Amino acid sequence: MMRLDSRDADFAAAFAGLLSVKREISEDVDETVRGIIAGVVSGGDAALVDYTRRFDRLGEDFSATSLRVTPDEVRAAIAACPADALDALRLAATRIEAFHRGQVPGDHMATDEIGVTSGWRWTALESVGLYVPGGTASYPSSVLMNAIPARVAGVPRVVMVVPMPEGQMNPLVLAAADLAGVSEIYRVGGAQAVAALAYGTETIAPVAKIVGPGNAWVAAAKRRVFGQVGIDMIAGPSEVLILADGHANPDWVAADLLAQAEHDVAAQSILITDSSELADAVESAVERALATLPRADIARASWRDYGAIVRVRDFDEAVPLVDRLAPEHLEIETADPEALAAKVRNAGAIFLGSHTPEAIGDYVGGPNHVLPTARSARFSSGLGVLDFMKRTTILRCDPAALRALGPAAIALGRSEGLDGHARSVAIRLNL
């Protein structure tokens, strides 16, 4: 863990160092992934089954007819879920849906004074593929966060893929898919699943866009199929930045720093405070909390390698630091968190006040937990309904409007050396 103080002479350099730390180990899997995609494109179901048998350690009885998860399997999974977790998932689904309904954009058409009608309309994508990781990173909450905005957008076909290594699956993931209105579920994963979604096989019809997190193979496959289909962002390790003053509870702050750190050894937790007392108290509280945390090995490595406590003179000094870090998650525990939040330009999601731990937002707050990482909140947004819709602009001129605008279009077409453009207008005006 790094301690910085804005009063130190080398602070600018030290903070720049914090900004430029590389937290991702980029595995070079691109050649392997290229081969797998080509295999699925040429081999279809047979190739998909073959890769899945090999990578997910399945036997000869796994065949093309095993790919799709049946409604009976979904029902059985729901029956196998603990009641409290299922109730919690239902509450989460209801709140996520309510929040995202407010994001559905409106269409717009208007006719101006010269008779030009123009505007736009939003339409849902015709189909979306949702990648869900298997094993320990198989989070039912992420199924809700990815699938619900797609359904709210009006996507008629939401296809989920989830690997089930050795046949193992998390029943809560299937329950979440059912709650979120997923249309089809296939038990495949890795680059082979991404290839199947992008190009289609005999069993899996192709989709228009692929979303959802995955490992290095999945990320490389998504980059490679981009263009053939749309993709969401490529998510990096998770981050939290907490702004807290001397009134904050150090144990609560430490708990929030560790909730982030427990995700991944490459996660990053940063505290910026104007109080050296809080800084010291949080540093101790983190050590105390680590002593009993089940995922302490992961959290300790993250905190040691990428954690930071930054002391500033005041929070006005913190604002430009926040904008440069552009954190995925920003918690503000100061006297007037709204006022401070209003000064910040770059953050994926903001959590206000001491009773809004980021974990509430991970599950049941309502806003999406798929958020821009690695400083990309400078130029991008968290997942939402707009990611599952696209806008078509519409233009209509009546003859009088064309007469009014035509000469300018002709002049610009000619000035750009595009005489054919000018002619397509002129021919309608007998010019």
Place this chain on the structure above:
Amino acid sequence: MMRLDSRDADFAAAFAGLLSVKREISEDVDETVRGIIAGVVSGGDAALVDYTRRFDRLGEDFSATSLRVTPDEVRAAIAACPADALDALRLAATRIEAFHRGQVPGDHMATDEIGVTSGWRWTALESVGLYVPGGTASYPSSVLMNAIPARVAGVPRVVMVVPMPEGQMNPLVLAAADLAGVSEIYRVGGAQAVAALAYGTETIAPVAKIVGPGNAWVAAAKRRVFGQVGIDMIAGPSEVLILADGHANPDWVAADLLAQAEHDVAAQSILITDSSELADAVESAVERALATLPRADIARASWRDYGAIVRVRDFDEAVPLVDRLAPEHLEIETADPEALAAKVRNAGAIFLGSHTPEAIGDYVGGPNHVLPTARSARFSSGLGVLDFMKRTTILRCDPAALRALGPAAIALGRSEGLDGHARSVAIRLNL
């Protein structure tokens, strides 16, 4: 040019062939581009000047102090523009700005029945880089289409780069930059300009996102700096799809097909009609119009290699074909174009009726002319104000709200094996 008829036995295969035609020659410039980017990152201004001297054939007198275009140069350029083109640019800028003002999104905050306050706010990107090609593809209209939405979004710093090979520049491009409110202009291009925008040099401060069209080097550089900065779509060759019935004027339709074809030998113009008479008449009209078109060589090659006329039984049969083609531009010249447009899901921009040639939309209609190509209208939208803003979600729980939601978050955290998440909630509730 390919003629298809939906009544033919091999139509499905022929149409699938039309869909899968590869129109882009992908030059493998990735290694060269990687070297240039690394050069600018390590060498700054000196490397940028060096590459610019070499690629734009400039002499020793071109130095770091020559990089920025001065206000005097901009004033001189405006004075050198033909008055009719300048007036047309002003009209275009006014209309583009008015259209895009309607796209500025609203913020939203609400408190629900259990005391959770949530919503989002939109903020403009802090800075944007606009790439403008030099030479024949240097279009002042594209400067307006890229820069005006950024200014409407509220981006405080809009930086334009435009190569000026052998010192040559198009005065209308500088005039358009001035009209659109560009803040800084640098006379650099290619991968070296993209690198300077992404990483910064002594003279050019880095930006948060890079937009605008470019050649293979520029496209490869944009792909490579993605993540460090945001980028817009990578545009492919332009396309038009025209739906026209037997009442359409074949000379007008032909003029519109050629206005697209004259862009590039890889451009694509397609007519779908229910009238074999119109199909024949348009085919003849294209040949007649080509005889006098200045860019006939380009347009003829595009029409020959990628043009198509598709005859359908009726326009209901055409709708799924349109959705599969997902054209950048869709013109509808039928009896009730609105009704037909309402059935289409996938198109970048729609032009309704026989008095709305696509060229009007290229210049002065108001909607943006930067649109998704190569079937990407299935999952993406044209350029707009939202491309220059990002959304931050906001969540605030009061103590009662945390008590209401906390148990569900704790249950989900534990079910996902993330005990630290559960603890960050439980510690605040003394659970």
